Amino acid sequence: MATTEEKTELVETLKGPRYYRVQISGYGGESAYMSISKEAHDFWQPICEEHGDSDLVEYMNCDELEECSFENIDEVPVEAQFLNDVDDDNYKRPWYESHTEFEHSYGAEYGSAYLSVEEVESEEYSAKNINEVMYNKDINELNDKVLEETDNEVEVLEMGCCEEHDGYVAQLYSSEKGCFFDGVIETVGEFDPKKLKIYTTEFLNGEDTITSIEYDGVEVENNGGDTNGKGYYASVWLN
Secondary structure, three states: OOOOHHHHHHHHHHHHEEEEEEEEEEEEEEEEEEEEOHHHHHHHHHHHHHOOHHHHHHHHHHHOOOOOOOOOOOOOOHOOOOOHHHOOOOOOHHHHHHOOEEEEEEEEEEEEEEEEEEEEEEOOOOOOEEEEEEEEEHHHHHHHHHHHHHOOOOEEEEEEEEOOOOEEEEEEEEEEEEEEEEEEEEEOOOOOHHHHHEEHHHHHOOOOOEEEEEEEOOOOOOOOOEEEEEEEEEEEOOO
């Protein structure tokens, strides 16, 4: 004879698919990591150490070197123009499309990220909200709650690291605030936090960025977010 729990599950199954919109909001940003020469590092590092990163940010953000407005330097020597691609007529590439880029990240920083889940009528972007499941839930708190409820057998968070990279590195970081992830889960029955898995990656700057989300073992597609830029930060170092 079926148990009460089995009967409830059967009823939920007969209801057909249900849809839940999952959003991750908070602070985070976009980063590009690129290999540079020792000469480029040796030019930019003391400038950043003495004056801050404003001139490096300016160099990495302006479309053409002639358009840059520097505060503390008069010019950038050829050996320090690491965004210029000598194999493409010395074209100065945008920081987010560098020819020497080896790592790129975008997403919310998990320590300042919040999860919202609402049931919606369909998987369409403009689907009507039916029920609010949770709003701006701290991800660490959610993880702790799930751990407690499952006797430490289930974790919402799975944290990893990017691959190691040796050599001289330049990074530009676009700091942003807003919604970084917006996806829809199609499932049977009610949303179950224990089936949620949030993956993070620790990148070279030490920031743990939310990189993907799964529900019941299936990756949730990110349909895009809506963020506002808060500023740019740049640095160079020997890794």
